[in-house]
Amino acid sequence: MADIVCLGELLVDMSSQEVGVSLQDAYTFEKNPGGAPANVAVGCVSMGASAALVTKVGDDSFGRYLTSVMRDADVDTSGITMTPDYATQLAFVAIDRIGVPDFAFHVKDPAHEQLSPHEVNRQLIEDAMIFHFGSLSLIAEPARSATLEAIDIAAQAGLLISFDPNYRPTLWPDDDAAYDAIAETVELCDVLKVNENEMTLLTGTDDPHDGLRALWDMGPELVSVTLGPDGCAYTAGGSVDAIDGIEVRVVDTTGCGDAFVAATLVWLGRSEQDLSELTGKQLYDLYSHANAAGALAAIHTGAIPSMPTWSDIELLLSHSSAGG
Numbered sequence: 001m002a003d004i005v006c007l008g009e010l011l012v013d014m015s016s017q018e019v020g021v022s023l024q025d026a027y028t029f030e031k032n033p034g035g036a037p038a039n040v041a042v043g044c045v046s047m048g049a050s051a052a053l054v055t056k057v058g059d060d061s062f063g064r065y066l067t068s069v070m071r072d073a074d075v076d077t078s079g080i081t082m083t084p085d086y087a088t089q090l091a092f093v094a095i096d097r098i099g100v101p102d103f104a105f106h107v108k109d110p111a112h113e114q115l116s117p118h119e120v121n122r123q124l125i126e127d128a129m130i131f132h133f134g135s136l137s138l139i140a141e142p143a144r145s146a147t148l149e150a151i152d153i154a155a156q157a158g159l160l161i162s163f164d165p166n167y168r169p170t171l172w173p174d175d176d177a178a179y180d181a182i183a184e185t186v187e188l189c190d191v192l193k194v195n196e197n198e199m200t201l202l203t204g205t206d207d208p209h210d211g212l213r214a215l216w217d218m219g220p221e222l223v224s225v226t227l228g229p230d231g232c233a234y235t236a237g238g239s240v241d242a243i244d245g246i247e248v249r250v251v252d253t254t255g256c257g258d259a260f261v262a263a264t265l266v267w268l269g270r271s272e273q274d275l276s277e278l279t280g281k282q283l284y285d286l287y288s289h290a291n292a293a294g295a296l297a298a299i300h301t302g303a304i305p306s307m308p309t310w311s312d313i314e315l316l317l318s319h320s321s322a323g324g
Contacts (some may be wrong), residue, residue, distance in 0.1 A: 004269060005051070005125050006131075007055065008054075009038070010088075010112060012066065015030050036257070037137075038304070047263060058086055059082040078121060079121040113143045129269055131151070131160070132163070134166040164258075166257070167182070182198075190275060191265075202214075212224075216235055231246075239280075241287075245295065252306070
């Protein structure tokens with residue numbers, strides 16, 4: 001039984017080995033496992049929780065590689081299905097001079113979009129404590145219906161439901177289509193994490209205070225926005241509070257948001273408290289850990305290889321506290 005079940009894309013990141021160049025100018029690429037929900041699952045395990053992934057990959061060399069990576073990372077792979085009819089997604093990634101990734105997806109109708117409702121492992125979800133998903137599985141059918149089915153199973157079983165849109169504009173028909181699909185599912189989750197662009201897409205404002213309040217009004221009990229090097233801001237419906245960023249030597253920001261989410265879920269799983277009962281001090285502790293996890297992920301290349309341990313997080317927090 002897994003504490004945390006993640007649903008969504010499992011793909012290969014082809015990461016440029018030339019730093020500070022565009023995809024157009026990159027020549028050498030390294031194969032890395034990726035996909036936001038998969039990154040979160042590995043991050044949860046790295047931080048001491050048990051996690052499972054529900055997804056679909058191609059019955060090809062990349063799909064077998066990714067399944068093996070998940071298994072080696074001690075992620076429960078019983079929710080992963082394979083198809084010989086569709087290919088595993090490839091995402092080519094180049095990192096600019098400040099560590100921000102630029103993505104280009106190269107498989108049309110990838111395998112993860114073919115996950116159907118009847119392939120969702122119902123028992124796996126019902127036996128968990130937390131269910132987490134992203135928005136890439138909401139783009140096309142049948143994965144959209146499979147995701148909504150999984151959310152419904154989680155809600156009926158009383159799980160804490162977490163959502164990180166992980167918005168990739170080039171994969172959606174347009175911003176309106178993305179807004180409609182993402183806003184609909186924001187209403188269904190308990191815990192929401194967004195970045196600044198996603199907050200603006202959903203609320204029309206780039207002000208963290210106004211944006212977080214607007215997102216909280218849409219239904220989630222706990223909402224946070226990551227602010228890159230400036231840290232994060234969050235609200236549980238009362239005041240909007242912020243935590244400064246932790247200065248690190250940035251190598252690659254791919255996976256930073258996923259590490260942030262993983263730490264959030266692991267902290268909540270450990271606390272076993274209702275969200276409505278969390279005190280201001282506890283919320284600060286929660287998001288301090290998430291903030292530190294995101295910072296640690298930035299000092300390594302790749303998403304899955306950069307997921308920190310819980311002891312890594314606490315060590316960084318102790319050093320940051322001593323330094324401040």
